[in-house]
Amino acid sequence: xxGYLPSLLAVAAAAIGPLGCVDIVHTDQVQALGGEAPxxxxxxxxxxxxxxxxxxxxxxxxSFQMSLGGTVYDTQGQSAxxxxxxxxxxxxxxxxxxxxxxxxxxxxxxxxQWQPKFPLLxxxxxxxxxxxxxxxxxxxxxCAGCHSNPSGPRSPGPIYVNAxxxx
Amino acid sequence: MKRSVWLALVSVHALVAAVAACSAVPADAxxxxxxxxxxxxxxxxxxxxxxxxxxxxxxxxQTSRNFRVWGCEGMRLSPTDVPQCSRNLGxxxxxxDEHQATYRSLVALEPAVMSAVVAGHxxxxxxxxxxRKARGIESHKGxxxxxxxxxxxxxxxxxxxxQTDLDEAGVSSCRSAISFPTFPGLDASTE
Numbered sequence: 001x002x003g004y005l006p007s008l009l010a011v012a013a014a015a016i017g018p019l020g021c022v023d024i025v026h027t028d029q030v031q032a033l034g035g036e037a038p039x040x041x042x043x044x045x046x047x048x049x050x051x052x053x054x055x056x057x058x059x060x061x062x063s064f065q066m067s068l069g070g071t072v073y074d075t076q077g078q079s080a081x082x083x084x085x086x087x088x089x090x091x092x093x094x095x096x097x098x099x100x101x102x103x104x105x106x107x108x109x110x111x112x113q114w115q116p117k118f119p120l121l122x123x124x125x126x127x128x129x130x131x132x133x134x135x136x137x138x139x140x141x142x143c144a145g146c147h148s149n150p151s152g153p154r155s156p157g158p159i160y161v162n163a164x165x166x167x
Numbered sequence: 168m169k170r171s172v173w174l175a176l177v178s179v180h181a182l183v184a185a186v187a188a189c190s191a192v193p194a195d196a197x198x199x200x201x202x203x204x205x206x207x208x209x210x211x212x213x214x215x216x217x218x219x220x221x222x223x224x225x226x227x228x229q230t231s232r233n234f235r236v237w238g239c240e241g242m243r244l245s246p247t248d249v250p251q252c253s254r255n256l257g258x259x260x261x262x263x264d265e266h267q268a269t270y271r272s273l274v275a276l277e278p279a280v281m282s283a284v285v286a287g288h289x290x291x292x293x294x295x296x297x298x299r300k301a302r303g304i305e306s307h308k309g310x311x312x313x314x315x316x317x318x319x320x321x322x323x324x325x326x327x328x329x330q331t332d333l334d335e336a337g338v339s340s341c342r343s344a345i346s347f348p349t350f351p352g353l354d355a356s357t358e
Contacts, residue, residue: 140225
């Protein structure tokens with residue numbers, strides 16, 4: 001038995017070693033997002049409404065990293081995306097950046113462009129209409145991390161430009 | 168020692184331990200601690216400040232955290248409420264039940280230490296981990312949020328000391344603490 005012990009230990013180490021590098025929580029988060037929508041491959045318009053930084057936050061699987069990302073919808077309670085919205089983000093030092101939503105309503109700030117110092121305050125504007133975030137983000141770079149759909153006790157709901165008639 | 172004697176000793180020991188485990192502590196036994204004021208008047212303003220500063224949905228406004236904060240700026244207690252304080256926007260103000268939920272979470276973090284701090288009339292609030300984290304003395308993902316002596320710190324420490332702290336104008340330090348943090352640009356644009 002003694003002769004086999006080093007070999008057994010080596011095999012056990014080889015089997016366990018890679019597991020030490022896997023963040024199971026992160027893996028579960030990525031898998032929970034599901035696959036790509038039909039006809040929309042990876043790119044700036046994919047996966048609207050999902051928490052961008054799960055994949056783009058440095059742990060992969062996406063190589064492109066963001067400091068912030070989210071989706072803006074046209075009208076509260078509706079699913080049409082809002083294109084051309086100015087998303088203004090300010091960090092606690094007063095530094096700010098403005099991103100513009102694309103045809104999917106998505107916007108993002110590349111990590112190599114800005115690394116904000118949390119907390120952050122944000123507002124979205126288009127055509128003279130502005131919605132300001134009434135609280136602030138303390139650490140979450142994915143808007144959908146808090147603004148999930150539907151609204152409920154743990155979510156204020158998706159971000160929108162135009163308020164519905166009956167909130 | 169003979170094996171039979173050894174086995175007998177072990178058996179007696181196990182029997183005594185088993186009996187003690189079943190009968191030593193009555194099922195309704197409670198441990199008493201000294202706890203700070205939980206009244207709506209005494210803790211309500213503290214809870215509102217904690218909701219504002221600590222209770223955002225991406226921080227302590229989550230059930231996955233040990234220190235959980237409930238309120239209209241973050242996690243709601245009622246399944247029909249949303250994280251929105253303004254009635255005009257479909258929200259509701261933080262309820263007394265939410266204040267109580269925050270109170271229970273906070274006091275239960277370190278009950279024995281909390282008891283010691285209260286017994287000492289709040290002279291050493293830094294014994295509490297949540298105070299050390301907020302002051303940045305201990306590692307805190309949210310960073311250093313308060314400075315000893317500022318309105319935020321006075322809001323918490325005066326509550327622990329069983330007092331109501333007022334500023335020069337007679338305004339509660341907890342109410343003044345709500346103004347933190349301050350954003351130079353967007354905050355100013357809405358004033």
